[in-house]
Amino acid sequence: MYTWLIMVALYRGTSACMISPMIRILAVPLLCVLLISACNLSKTDPPSNAVSADSDSPPVTSADITASPAKAEQRPLPTALPAATQAPPNRCLSEAGRPTRRIRAAVDIDFENKSIQVSQRLEFFNRERTPIEEVILDVQTNQWADTFFLAELKVDGQEASYRLDRNRLEVDLAEPLRAGCWLEIALGFRLLPAAISDGLRSYRGFFGYSPRQLNLGHFLPTVAARLDGVWRIHEPVGIGEQIVYEVADWDVDITVSGASESLQVAAPGTVKRVDDGRWTVQLRESRDFALSLSEAFVVLEQELPNGVTLAVYAFADAVVNDRGLEMDGAAHVLQEAAKSLETFARLFGEYPWDRLVIVQGDFPDGMEFTGLVFVGSAWFYGFDGSPRNYLTLISVHEIAHQWWYARVGNDAALNPWLDEALATYSEYLFIEAHYPADKNWWWTFRVAAYFPRGLVDYPVYEFNTPREYINAIYLRGAQMLQNLRADIGDEAFFALLRAYYAAGDARIADPSLFWRQLAPEQQPLTEATRREFLSDPAVNAFVAPASQPEQAEPEGNSP
Numbered sequence: 001m002y003t004w005l006i007m008v009a010l011y012r013g014t015s016a017c018m019i020s021p022m023i024r025i026l027a028v029p030l031l032c033v034l035l036i037s038a039c040n041l042s043k044t045d046p047p048s049n050a051v052s053a054d055s056d057s058p059p060v061t062s063a064d065i066t067a068s069p070a071k072a073e074q075r076p077l078p079t080a081l082p083a084a085t086q087a088p089p090n091r092c093l094s095e096a097g098r099p100t101r102r103i104r105a106a107v108d109i110d111f112e113n114k115s116i117q118v119s120q121r122l123e124f125f126n127r128e129r130t131p132i133e134e135v136i137l138d139v140q141t142n143q144w145a146d147t148f149f150l151a152e153l154k155v156d157g158q159e160a161s162y163r164l165d166r167n168r169l170e171v172d173l174a175e176p177l178r179a180g181c182w183l184e185i186a187l188g189f190r191l192l193p194a195a196i197s198d199g200l201r202s203y204r205g206f207f208g209y210s211p212r213q214l215n216l217g218h219f220l221p222t223v224a225a226r227l228d229g230v231w232r233i234h235e236p237v238g239i240g241e242q243i244v245y246e247v248a249d250w251d252v253d254i255t256v257s258g259a260s261e262s263l264q265v266a267a268p269g270t271v272k273r274v275d276d277g278r279w280t281v282q283l284r285e286s287r288d289f290a291l292s293l294s295e296a297f298v299v300l301e302q303e304l305p306n307g308v309t310l311a312v313y314a315f316a317d318a319v320v321n322d323r324g325l326e327m328d329g330a331a332h333v334l335q336e337a338a339k340s341l342e343t344f345a346r347l348f349g350e351y352p353w354d355r356l357v358i359v360q361g362d363f364p365d366g367m368e369f370t371g372l373v374f375v376g377s378a379w380f381y382g383f384d385g386s387p388r389n390y391l392t393l394i395s396v397h398e399i400a401h402q403w404w405y406a407r408v409g410n411d412a413a414l415n416p417w418l419d420e421a422l423a424t425y426s427e428y429l430f431i432e433a434h435y436p437a438d439k440n441w442w443w444t445f446r447v448a449a450y451f452p453r454g455l456v457d458y459p460v461y462e463f464n465t466p467r468e469y470i471n472a473i474y475l476r477g478a479q480m481l482q483n484l485r486a487d488i489g490d491e492a493f494f495a496l497l498r499a500y501y502a503a504g505d506a507r508i509a510d511p512s513l514f515w516r517q518l519a520p521e522q523q524p525l526t527e528a529t530r531r532e533f534l535s536d537p538a539v540n541a542f543v544a545p546a547s548q549p550e551q552a553e554p555e556g557n558s559p
Contacts, residue, residue: 092181100125101223101248103289111293112258114209116191116216123184124177124223131176135183136231137169138245140218141191141207143236152188160185168233169221191219196363205363206290206374212315213362217290217369222248225411225508232508234413239469240460241412245287247506252289254279264297266313266359268371285352285506286370287406292359300334308351310337314360318380329380333358333395336387336430340399343433344426347494348403349501356402358395366394368401387435393427393446400426408504414459415511416469421456421477428478447475456480456533457511480533487526492519 105120126132135155142148143166153162155173163170177183193214196205206217224233225244234242256263256277265271268290269283283289292313300312314330321327337358345351353371361367361374368374375398379391400423404410410418424446431442454463454472463469485493499517500509518526530537 091183092178098125098182099247099249099285100127101246102251103220103222103248104251105220106253107220107255109214109254109256109293110258111214111256111263114193114195114214116193116219118187118189118191118220120187120189120220121184122187122221122223123182125182126177126179128226128229129179130229131178132173132226133176134173135171135177135185136224136233137171137185137221138224138233138243139164139167139169139221140236140243142169143167144194144204147192147194149190149192150187151190152186154186156183157186166235168224168235185223187221191216193219202363205361206367206369208363210362212294212296214293215290215359215361215363215374216292217367217374218243218288219291220250220252220289222246222288227508232411234411237460239463239466240416240473242460244411244413244508245409246508247285247287247409250281250283250286250289252281252283254281254291256293259293260295262295264294264299264313266292266294266297266311266357266372268353268355268357268369270354283353283371287409288369290369290372292361292372292374298330300330302334302338304338304341306345306351307354308341309355310334310341310358311355312337312358312360314380315377317377318360320381320383322384325385327383327385329383329391330360332383332385332391333375336392336395337399339434340396340430343430344400344403347429348497349407349505351402352407353402356399358399366398368398368405370402370406373398373401387431388438388441388445393442396427396430397423400430403501407506408501409506409508411508411510413461415457416460416473417456417477418509418511418514420473421481424474425478425481428482447478450475452476452479455535457535476533480529483529483532484526487529488518488522492522 102123103120105118108117110116122137124135139148142164150164150169153160153171155171158174160174161172171185173183193208193216196202196208196210196215202208206215207219208215222245224231225246226232232244234244236242250269254265254267256265256279259277261276263277265279267279267281268286269281272280274280281289281291294313294315296315297313298316298318300314302310304310312330312334314333318330319326319328337356341351341356355371357372359372359374360377360380362377363374364376364378366373366375366379373395375391375395379389379394383389383391401419404419404422404426405412408418410416412419427446428439428442431438450471452471452475454468454476456472456477458472460469463472484496488496496517500514503509503517504513527537
C-alpha cells in the first residue's frame with residue numbers, strides 16, 4: 001500500500017529501473033519507477049526524509065509521523081443506539097455461538113462538512129480461563145491530532161475511567177471480567193477526517209476525503225487482539241504496518257446528510273438502503289470495517305457462478321482515451337477480480353463472504369479491508385489495456401489479502417511476511433494461471449529489477465528505510481515461496497497453502513503455524529531455502545502451538 005508517491009520519489013535513487021527494457025515498454029513513463037508492491041509502506045504518515053531507497057536518513061520513529069493525538073473531550077453522546085441490555089456487570093451466558101467480539105454502531109455522516117458522529121457499543125466475551133482486569137481498545141484514528149474526540153465511555157451502562165494514548169484506549173473495569181462472561185463498552189465520539197492532499201497524509205487516504213470522495217477505513221474502534229493473556233497492540237511507526245486485529249461481527253447503521261440523491265455508499269457485507277440517506281450494513285467475522293462515499297461513483301456489478309457478487313465503484317475518469325482508443329479500467333478490474341476470486345478459491349480455499357467491493361481511491365496505491373479494497377486512481381490513469389500494468393497487479397494483490405489478512409490474520413508488525421509475501425506471490429500465481437506467457441515479465445517487473453536483499457522473517461522495526469522493508473518482506477518473500485515450491489513440488493506446496501489457510505482461518509497466525517504444515521520428510525528438502533531467507537531457519541523453532549487463548553466454558557446465567 002501507499003507506494004505511489006514514494007515510488008516517484010525513489011526515481012533518483014533506483015538505478016534498477018534504468019536497466020529493465022521491459023519496464024520502458026510501458027505506456028506511462030512514471031511506471032518505470034513504480035516497482036514497489038501494493039500494501040508496502042506505512043499505514044501511518046511516512047517521514048519526509050523517506051524518499052530514497054539509498055538514502056542515509058535516520059530510522060523512522062513515531063515522532064516523525066504524527067503530532068500529538070487528540071485529547072478526550074467531554075461532550076454529549078452524539079447519537080443514539082438501541083438501549084443497552086440491563087444486566088449485571090459480568091454477564092455469564094450459555095450462548096454457544098456467541099462471538100468473542102460484537103460491534104454495533106450508529107454512524108451519522110455530514111457529507112458536506114466531512115464530519116462524523118458515532119455512537120458505538122462493543123461486546124467482548126472472555127474465552128480465557130482466567131479473569132481479565134482491563135480491556136484495551138484499538139483506536140486507529142486517534143494517532144492524528146484534531147481527529148478523534150471522545151465524548152463518553154461507559155462499561156455496562158456505568159461511567160468508567162480510561163487512559164487514551166494514541167491508538168491505545170485502556171478501559172478500567174469495576175471488577176475483573178470472569179472467564180466465560182461478557183461485557184459491553186459504549187462509546188460516543190466525533191471524527192474529523194483530514195483532506196487527502198499531495199503531502200505525507202495522502203498515504204492515509206483510506207481515512208480522509210478528496211473533492212469527490214469520503215473514505216472511512218479503520219474508523220470504528222475495536223477490542224484489541226489478545227494472545228497468551230496479553231493485549232497485542234502496537235504503536236504506529238513509519239515503516240510497514242502495525243495492525244493486529246481479531247475478527248468481530250459488525251452491525252452498522254449509517255445516516256448521511258448534506259449529500260445529493262446521487263450519493264453512493266460502497267460498503268462490504270450485506271448492505272440495505274432503508275430510505276433516503278439511511279443504510280444498514282451487516283458484516284460477519286471481519287477484522288475491520290470500511291466505507292467509501294461519493295456522489296460521482298459509477299458502479300459495475302457482476303454475480304459469479306458461486307453466488308459471490310463483485311462490485312466496482314469507480315469514477316468516470318477510470319475510462320482512459322489514448323489517441324482515440326478507449327480503455328475501461330473499471331471493466332478491466334471487474335474482469336480480473338472475477339478471475340482472482342476463482343483462482344485463489346481453487347488454490348487456497350473458498351472466499352467466505354457474499355460480496356467483494358473494489359473502490360477507486362483518490363490516494364496512492366491500494367489498501368485492503370475485509371470485503372472491500374481500494375485501488376489508487378493513478379493505476380486507473382496508467383491503464384494501457386493489457387494485463388502488464390499496475391492496475392492489474394495492485395487489484396490482484398489487494399484481493400489476495402482477503403485470504404492473507406482478512407481470513408488468516410497475523411501480527412503485521414512482528415510477522416509482516418505472513419500476509420505481504422503471500423499476497424505478493426499470489427500475484428505471480430494469478431499471472432501463471434491466466435497469462436502464463438508473462439511469468440518472466442512478472443519476475444523482472446516486480447522483483448528482479450530491484451536486486452532485493454534482506455531476511456524475510458524480520459519485524460518491521462528492523463528496517464531503517466521503506467526500501468529495505470519492501471525488498472526483504474515483499475520481494476525476497478516472493479522468492480522464498482517460489483524456492484519452497486521448487487523444494488517440495490507443486491502438489492505439496494499448494495497442499496501446504498491450503499492447510500495453512502484452513503488452520504489459520506479466522507485466527508491470528510504466527511510463523512510456527514505456517515512451517516508446521518511441512519511434513520517431516522519435507523523439512524530436509526527445504527533446509528537450504530530456510531537458511532537463505534530466514535534469520536532462524538531451524539524447523540524446531542516453529543513447533544510451538546500458535547498463540548491462541550484457551551477457551552473457557554460459559555458459567556451459566558449466574559451473575
